[in-house]
Amino acid sequence: MTFNEGMRIDTSAASTSGSAAGGGGGRRMAVGGGLAGLAIVVIAMLLGVDPGGVLSQQPLDTRGDVAPGFDLSQCRTGADANTFVQCRVVATANSLDAVWKQLMPGYTRPNLRLFSGQVSTGCGPASSDVGPFYCPADQTAYFDTDFFQVLVEEFGSSGGPFAQEYVVAHEYGHHVQNLLGVLGRAQHGAQGAAGTGVRTELQADCYAGVWAHYASTVRQESTGVPFLEPLSDQDIQDALSAAASVGDDRIQEQVTGHISPESWTHGSSAQRQKWFTVGYQTGDPNKCDTFATRDLG
Template sequence: MTFNEGMRIDTSTTSSSGGGGGGGGGRGIAVGGGIGGLLIVVVALFLGVDPGTVLPQGGAGQYDSQGADSSGFDVSQCKTGKDANDILGCRIIATGNSVDGVWSQLMQGYTRPKIRLFSNQVQTACGPATTDVGPFYCPGDKTAYFDTSFFQVLVDQFGSSGGPLAQEYVVAHEFGHHVQDLQGTLGRAQQGPGGAEGNSVRTELQADCYGGVWAHYAAITKQEGTDVTFLEPLTDKDIQDALSAASSVGDDRIQQSSSGRVNPESWTHGSSAARQYWFTEGYRTGDPSQCDTFSAQDLHE
């Protein structure tokens, strides 16, 4: 997917940092995109280990809502759609702009989340996190966190295609968790039984569906102030890239590759087939009401 070169990148909600200490206020629970550190979590759950004992933790420190330092990504280089097409960090920010533009029209009272680009490790209102955890959303500070190096991991370790929409799908998914946060439904991920039919899986699949809803409108939503669409029309290859990313982070595929066994009782994000189905459903309909995974009798696993 190609950004319209006439769009302007708004970096006002974005901050960036390099490595940092741990610590954090412990307010809220970070919700992952089903990627990166999911491999650690899935293996831990499969083996009956508390994931909290294997996820990286930092030392003591204070949460800083900005925390930018000189080693972080230089967001000032992100000005136009051309920069988004050429530079991954700018593409993440521009995708966030696009998702904001879509949801501002779809959801009354929508407010923009923050974006934080980091490397190595980062302090958040949900506690410390490292690159190993992958992209995630923290409701405690209304921020979506991305380490740009993860997107190569998505290709090298998870077998995803490397196309732009595969990357943009990840951003749209994390913003989907922000929409859930605004709706008051994000906390359902921590309620009820787990496993393939549990609320954690349903929460992640709904975020996949919301990502599809964004893709439905991405090429027809105009940016306020420029009167140009954020993105050029999607191609079949673009959609295949997104579906490739969704499939590559299915619980069943990750478990099979990491342990040779599939245990649906420990799933937290859904199967490859389900993740592809719900993204496609959002993309096909463009209707957030069709993303009610919590009421669905069949998750299409």
């Protein structure tokens, strides 16, 4: 999906850092784990360990100089979002905020932090190994944009900007859950394929689809232009490919050669594709109640 060049990027809720960053030192669970992405989270999943707990226990190495972060002053227009992946993340967040502001009374935008290497958060220290994640303690979505290349090279996702935008929309889906007071369900109740953790992640996928439904029609207040151009069939295929590449079953089979639904944390590839599609086709957040259904797909 391509941003309209006439849209203006708002970086006021975004920040960036290098190999270490300021933040809290709390222990509240971080959610998302990069869509079940990288090595630490995969290992935790296979062992039946909560990846949020793994994130909060990682040591933060703050030795040496801190590498400078990406210069957000480069992010001005939709053309910049189409050029720089970091600007694309921020512009996607702008679009998400506009869509959810219309759909959800009382919506408040989260913070967004771009980092490289390691970062300190309200949920504890984390490294790039956990992939993108959302921390409810500081209401911040964290992204190391190198994850997008790993998604393609190591997990077989197709490329394309909308695959990246889907990842951002998923993490913002966790913020919506936090505002609704349902995010904490991920830490309680049954585990495994039908557990609350999987239902939480599939709902975030559905919310990402809801955003996609409106992304090319909601207009930016300051410019009057839509944030994004209309979706193409390839855009949707890129999102579905990204969703499938981080399904629990696909990752388990790739890493161990067998599938263990009892240790799932995010849902199967088919489930993740299904719930993104539900949100995209309906545009109705009420259709995303994965906690109420017996059939997750």
